[in-house]
Amino acid sequence: MSLTEDLTRLFEDAFTALNLPAEYAAVRVSDRSEMAQFQCNGAMPAAKISGKPPRDIAAEVVARLKDHPAFKSLEIAGPGFINIHVTDAFLSEHVQDVHLPHLAEHNETIVLDYGGPNIAKSMHVGHLRTGIIGDTLRRILKAAGFNALGDIHMGDWGTHMGILMMDYIRTGEEHVVMDCDLDDPVAVQALFDDMYIRYPKASGAAKEDESLMADARTATLNLQNGEEPFRSMWQKIRDVSVRAMERNYGDLNVWFDIWKGEADAHPYIAPMAEKLKEQGFLVQDDGAWVIPVEKNDDKKKVPPLILYKRDGAVMYGSTDMATIVERVQDFNPARMIYIVDQRQSLHFEQVFRAVRLSGIVRDEVELTFAGVGTMNGTDGKPFKTRAGGVMRLADMIEMARAKALERLNEASLALEMSDSERLDVASKVGIAALKFADLQNQRHADYIFDLERMTQFEGKTGPYLLYQAVRIKSLLRKAGMHDIEHCSFGSLLLQISETERRLALFLTHFPDVFKLAVKNYTPHVLCDYAFSLAQEFSSFYGNCHILSEEDEGIKQSRLFLCAQTLFVLTQTLDLLGIETPERM
């Protein structure tokens, strides 16, 4: 139980004894730290229903609790706030017991969908947010005890495949695809580069020329029906693309448990459609087969979900529905969470309605659209390269790493390292900068991506956090502790300075912050926490001698604080998918 939960329990007892609803008893961290460590605001709403003045109620609550050993002081302030200070002994117990709470009840499965890169195309900056945030949510839910599974859900089944394949066929260059040796990295890269240049041209041409587009649609349909040479070409294109994705996501330390795509859901579409037709949910409309999903009380117009287009081909709504059928069959998940671009909200509303309506997903299964905002450039418009094009993800990662290395050089850090260790540190610092800059923003909001700013390595950045963590590691090594990731030793002295108390208090907030992140699917609260923790530590580090402290008891107590800070900080960075180097 966290410290606030422990206090809430005590207050609940008091409220209940006074015939007041326990739900008002919640104790929270005070937002006026100079006045209190914790606060309870329940006297005010309780006053409303009991007709007594709030300060009188607060006084009754305080009277019941004031002799409890947890409290150093209980004061009533303002209209009826109860301001709480706890004893250092109580605090000490909780600092020792800081841990990740287990929140899953029965190891429920949660499928997270946060990939969506198209095959045959380079991954670009648009894949950064969903990948990073989705992976972090996966880590958070897994840490909370859920069987959390990330699915990449590649875009490998749409019209873009037809456009690309028809271009190879029309120019008589199918061999460029078919002759590629998958075991030869150079050949794989060459094919990938070819597709990267070819697709935009082919796509542009198809938009200009209706006959090209018609051919592409036909090719798409033929592919979906398993016909050659489309099927073989497609397989090769997919294999090559997966290698590129593995490298990009690997560089970002973004993990997927399931490497499936729209194509894998294809076999489920026809049987699903058959059943939907029998049930009367699937109807023909203007040549297409659609599922009407509007409701009587809709304020907006919700268009039907199109399962089969006029030409008989399927669309992404079809594959998204069928993927849900597949996931229910394979994993029987308690929740399915989509971490995708906010702009797809209407689409997923249609999909969710369709699967609920038809009973594919039971009512008790949670379907969540966790939309993410757009990444904009410093001009506030969607992020572009200086040339005005879309920046490849690989290029962006390289820029972040190069900048990090430059900074290490400027600061004359990591000089004594071997070249390989130095590059590894630079890579970790660069990736940390990239990920932390993204994760610290609210998930659903757009944010401005400023490479210059985030690679400044000052203030609220990933590198600052790594720096603090590495400082602690270094200090603990000097103190002769080697298994510094797992040292749970010692305890807090009962006579501590205000600086130490602040740090200790802050450490106890960790379980509550974690719970909040799980509840709302909001990693940014963990970023905020990690940064504030690092600041608290830095303040402690600057104000308290540790290794040179002569009083052995004080020294041990401070080393304990260092170890607990490192434990919580690395744990938090871990949840954010950020790796901490041993030194830098």
Next chain:
RNA sequence: GGUCCCGUAGCUCAAUGGAUAGAGCAUCUGCCUUCUAAGCAGAGGGUUGCAGGUUCGAGUCCUGCCGGGAUCGCCA
């Protein structure tokens, strides 16, 4: 035009309906013969877009405006 999201310090962003709205950057003042100065201690900087409403209490909830963005059936 309908619907949804956003509007908070010069800039980038926080703030489960709680007290005097907080951080970082930038600006200014101090601090490196002691554990990593990518740091610490401190200062200045606000009519939370505007106007109403709900209530003990509103940046937060409701209504209406203003400004920005997204989206509105055969692309994903």
